[in-house]
Amino acid sequence: MNFSRSLIKWYGHNKRELPWRNTRDAYKIWISEIILQQTKVKFGLKYYLKFLQKFPTIYVLSDAKENEVLKVWEGLGYYSRARNLHYTSKFIVNNLNGKFPNTYLEILNLKGIGPYTAAAISSFAFKLPFAVLDGNVIRLLSRYFGIKVPFDNLRGKKLFQQLSQELLNDNDPDLHNQAIMEFGALICKPKLPKCDICHFNNLCYAFNYNLVKKLPVKQKKIKIKKRYINYLIIENNNFCFVKKRNEGIWRGLYEFPKIETEDSLSVPNSKDFSKYLKNKCSIIRHSDIIIHKLSHQHIFAKFWHIQSNVNQLESCIKVRFNKLSNYPFSTLILNYLKDNY
DNA sequence: TATCCGTGGTG
DNA sequence: TCACCAAGGAT
Incomplete structure (x- = not known):
């Protein structure tokens, strides 16, 4: 045979x-x-x-x-x-x-x-x-x-x-x-x-020939980048803001407005915040650093809960918290929402 | 052609 | 803990 x-x-x-x-x-x-x-x-x-x-x-x-x-x-x-x-x-x-x-x-x-x-x-x-x-x-x-x-x-x-x-x-x-x-x-x-x-x-x-552990042979090794992302959960009563990703990882999915930094997850300075928040706002709390590992990058994320009275944000849509599940999100955001709402 | 694109299981 | 890998494809 x-x-x-x-x-x-x-x-x-x-x-x-x-x-x-x-x-x-x-x-x-x-x-x-x-x-x-x-x-x-x-x-x-x-x-x-x-x-x-x-x-x-x-x-x-x-x-x-x-x-x-x-x-x-x-x-x-x-x-x-x-x-x-x-x-x-x-x-x-x-x-x-x-x-x-x-x-x-x-x-x-x-x-x-x-x-x-x-x-x-x-x-x-x-x-x-x-x-x-x-x-x-x-x-x-x-x-x-x-x-x-x-x-x-x-x-x-x-x-x-x-x-x-x-x-x-x-x-x-x-x-x-x-x-x-x-x-x-x-x-x-x-x-x-x-x-x-x-x-x-x-x-x-x-x-x-005792080569089972050696085969098959792979040539390249992947390089892993580190990224530092602050997600801003801007709350106004029962609403918050999300936007659709148009490129890169998670394209087509939604996310909270974010501030990405180069080296580490420091507290975003007031300038970064003011880009999103022209009106009064206050930071209620923030999450611990969440490490999300992907095949080509490790993302260090922090979620910031911000109370605000803004009614619209550029290129964002306003969504009720209890309607967030109508939109597709990455596992990183999904896990956070699951644990915190 | 090298790099990017997700997440979970495995030992 | 961590590197590797999974019924790969697009750019």
């Missing part, structure tokens, strides 16, 4: 029951694949169920407001996925008569869909012979074949993609792709892989 057949047989006996595996509906498969990008299955599952409940068809999604889509996505991270999903739903409804494209290249051309997702949808929804290459596949191939080429550069990616495609079972590309990813997720794991019960250990290069 060849590599692919063995994987598919293992998959048949060991797979997890997941809702997107019981459908050929390209819309549902698309949603699941976008949600699962850089996201653990267990975490993404609840968002998948919530998303399809709220947006059961591509038409419902295309009719929604961006705020609604981001609200459902709230807490999941990588919010451009939600914005692109929304954009592409409109594109398909308006230009493709609501019919999800059924060729690899057409799918690949959709916004938010790259090589991995195009191969996944092509194979799962249409049984087209395109091999997926994700973190699971890279790890498995790297170990099994003893590939020491770093995967996080163009040469490495091409090498792994080609190998992945060569191994593909053209008769069952859908099962093959599911199986190889599931095997990577459950057996050939990043840490403490289950080599003792692995069907392939006798033929696995890394296992035989």
Whole structure:
């Protein structure tokens, strides 16, 4: 039995029951694949169920407001996925008569869909012979074949993609792709892989040469920036002010007006405050420093509660405290609101 | 092409 | 505690 057949047989006996595996509906498969990008299955599952409940068809999604889509996505991270999903739903409804494209290249051309997702949808929804290459596949191939080429550069990616495609079972590309990813997720794991019960250990290069912990090889290291942000919760009776982010991290989400400083979180000086508060105001209290860690930056945040009589703020909207939950916020702000209101 | 984009789990 | 990583893609 060849590599692919063995994987598919293992998959048949060991797979997890997941809702997107019981459908050929390209819309549902698309949603699941976008949600699962850089996201653990267990975490993404609840968002998948919530998303399809709220947006059961591509038409419902295309009719929604961006705020609604981001609200459902709230807490999941990588919010451009939600914005692109929304954009592409409109594109398909308006230009493709609501019919999800059924060729690899057409799918690949959709916004938010790259090589991995195009191969996944092509194979799962249409049984087209395109091999997926994700973190699971890279790890498995790297170990099994003893590939020491770093995967996080163009040469490495091409090498792994080609190998992945060569191994593909053209008769069952859908099962093959599911199986190889599931095997990577459950057996050939990043840490403490289950080599003792692995069907392939006798033929696995890394296992035989004690290189399991060294493979795959990653070249680059990420650099982490530090940022210092004071959020101003400006209260006027039952109202406060928020504004929509238009760039950078958390684009499309809402936040309180803020004062960002360079080196540390000092008390904002009166000049900074007066930019926002021309009328009388008083600081009621402030939070401790909250450290919010993201993949590329550590944010040191402080929330300032300010009593004021201002009725409008530039580029801000005025929102009742009990209506804040209608707007999408970052997890950083969400956690703070949850603990303090 | 290097960097940016989130959050939570893991050992 | 902390570095690493997850069904990656856009710019």
